Each structure stands twice: as C-alpha cells, then as structure tokens.
Amino acid sequence: MNKEIKIALVEDDENLRFLVAERLQSEGYKVLEAPNGDDGEKVVLAETPHVVLLDWMLPGKQGSEVCTSIRNNGYEGQVIMMTAKGQDIDKIEAYKFGVSDYIIKPFNMDVLVAMIDSKIKFSLNTDKSESYKFANMEHQPNTHLLIRDSRKIELTILENRILLYFLKNKNKVINREELMMEVWGYNADVNTRTLDMHIVRLRKKIETNADSPQYLQTVRGIGYKFVYAG
Incomplete structure (x- = not known):
C-alpha cells in the first residue's frame, strides 16, 4: 500500500476549509481538519502530518502560538x-x-497544491535508492522523478503512484477499479474520467x-496495461 501522506488543515472558515480539503483529497492526500488552534495543535501532535496548513487568525490559540x-x-x-492580504504580518516574524513558508489569501488552489507537492517531495524519503528502469527512462518513486534521456521530469503524487503500480505489474491487464483503489484508496469518490485524465497526463511524460x-x-x-518486455 502507498505511504499515506497526511496534511493537517487548521482553518476556521468552514467554506475555505471544505474547498481546500476537497482539492487536496482529489490530489491523493489524506486531510485532517481542525476548526481552531487548540484542536489543530492536538491533531498535529497526535498524527504527525507531513504538512500543516495553518491559518494565521484562529479562534482560541492564534496560528503563531x-x-x-x-x-x-x-x-x-x-x-x-495562510494569511489574509490585509494582515500586516512581518515575514521575518513568521519565520521566527x-x-x-506562507501563502496569502485569497490564493489560487493550483499554487497551493504546487507548493505542497514540492515541499513533500523534498521532505519525503531522501532515499533515492528505489528505482525502476524501462527503455530510456528511470522512475525514482521516492523523489517523484522520471528521468528520460538524462532529463528530469517531475511527476505529481498521483502520476507517481500510477506509474509505480504499473511498473510493479508490467504486462498485466489492470482494470480501472483496481487502479483507482490503489491510487485513491478505499473511500475514493473519484470517477473513471478523473483516472483517465491522469493517464493522459502521464502518457505525455x-x-x-x-x-x-x-x-x-x-x-x-x-x-490499462503497461507493456514492456525488458
């Protein structure tokens, strides 16, 4: 089974929390939600998520606390x-x-996902030893990289999982349900169109x-079937 990547989302704005959680879940992350600082702190210490998305202004304990x-x-x-534009937050103070890192509200969801993806790639296993070679390519799942003709191509979390599953099951017909289960997990509320879209993106790479x-x-x-004789 894939290593589950957890993100704690501490945000009191219910609508924003819902939107961010939904988007992150669709990207393959497990989201732990908290509506205030005290609950957020408990969740982080109990679950040790890979990333904490923390609102600056919270009921109870503030984000800084x-x-x-x-x-x-x-x-x-x-x-x-996560901080609103109007709040005069001194960057240096925040780092103290x-x-x-921080992101200013209102933010573009794609930017947030890209930021989280890049942070996770660097914080996850720095062990680059696992690798799968095929044709003129090498897949390094721990660093989410595909090396093609010595050129590095970044894979998203989902592309990474999909490719890894195919490489472990070469020349075997894999039905969509099995693949969706493997990539999104049990309670995945995704349709086959979403899967097909990720396959199209992966093919381009x-x-x-x-x-x-x-x-x-x-x-x-x-x-689908990953065909490779090597």
Missing part, C-alpha cells in the same frame, strides 16, 4: 501559514515562529507519441 507550540513539542514537518502509446496501453472496456 500553535506553530511555536508544535515546534516546541518536536514537530519537524512543514508548516505553511517556525513557519516554513513517458510516451514518444501520447496519441499512440507504446507503453501505457488502453485495454478497451477493462482498463
């Missing part, structure tokens, strides 16, 4: 502070509390001609 407290209690993951795939082939009516 939560950050100071979790750092004092040994939390070493990434803390991204132990914030890794690994195929010479994505419209006529050599490796990642469609098995009509069933799913």
Whole structure:
C-alpha cells in the first residue's frame, strides 16, 4: 500500500476549509481538519502530518502560538501559514515562529497544491535508492522523478503512484477499479474520467507519441496495461 501522506488543515472558515480539503483529497492526500488552534495543535501532535496548513487568525490559540507550540513539542514537518492580504504580518516574524513558508489569501488552489507537492517531495524519503528502469527512462518513486534521456521530469503524487503500480505489474491487464483503489484508496469518490485524465497526463511524460502509446496501453472496456518486455 502507498505511504499515506497526511496534511493537517487548521482553518476556521468552514467554506475555505471544505474547498481546500476537497482539492487536496482529489490530489491523493489524506486531510485532517481542525476548526481552531487548540484542536489543530492536538491533531498535529497526535498524527504527525507531513504538512500543516495553518491559518494565521484562529479562534482560541492564534496560528503563531500553535506553530511555536508544535515546534516546541518536536514537530519537524512543514508548516505553511495562510494569511489574509490585509494582515500586516512581518515575514521575518513568521519565520521566527517556525513557519516554513506562507501563502496569502485569497490564493489560487493550483499554487497551493504546487507548493505542497514540492515541499513533500523534498521532505519525503531522501532515499533515492528505489528505482525502476524501462527503455530510456528511470522512475525514482521516492523523489517523484522520471528521468528520460538524462532529463528530469517531475511527476505529481498521483502520476507517481500510477506509474509505480504499473511498473510493479508490467504486462498485466489492470482494470480501472483496481487502479483507482490503489491510487485513491478505499473511500475514493473519484470517477473513471478523473483516472483517465491522469493517464493522459502521464502518457505525455513517458510516451514518444501520447496519441499512440507504446507503453501505457488502453485495454478497451477493462482498463490499462503497461507493456514492456525488458
């Protein structure tokens, strides 16, 4: 099973929390939600998520207090502070509390996802030893990299999981349900269109001609098959 990547989302604005959580879940992350600073701190210390998304203005403990407290209690993951434009937060002050980075509201969801993706890639296993070679490519799942003709191509979390599953099951027909289970997990509320979209993106990265795939082939009516004889 894939290593579950957890993100703690500490935000009192219910609508924003819902939108961010939904988006992050669709990207393959497990989201732990908290509506205030005290609950947020408890969640972080109990669950040790990879990333904490922390609102600056919170009921109960403020974001700065939560950050100071979790750092004092040994939390070493990434803390991204979410702050509204109007708040005059001194960047240097924020870093003093132990914030890794911050994003200004209202933020673009794609930017937030990209920021989290990049932080997780660097904080996850720095062990680059696991690698799968095929044709002129090498997949390093721990660093989310595909090396093609010596050129590094970054994979998203989901592309990474999909490719890894195919490489572990070469030349085997994999039905869509099995793949969705593997990539999104049990309570995945995703449809096959979402999966197909990720396959299309992955093909663009690994195929010479994505419209006529050599490796990642469609098995009509069933799913996919990763064809490679090596």
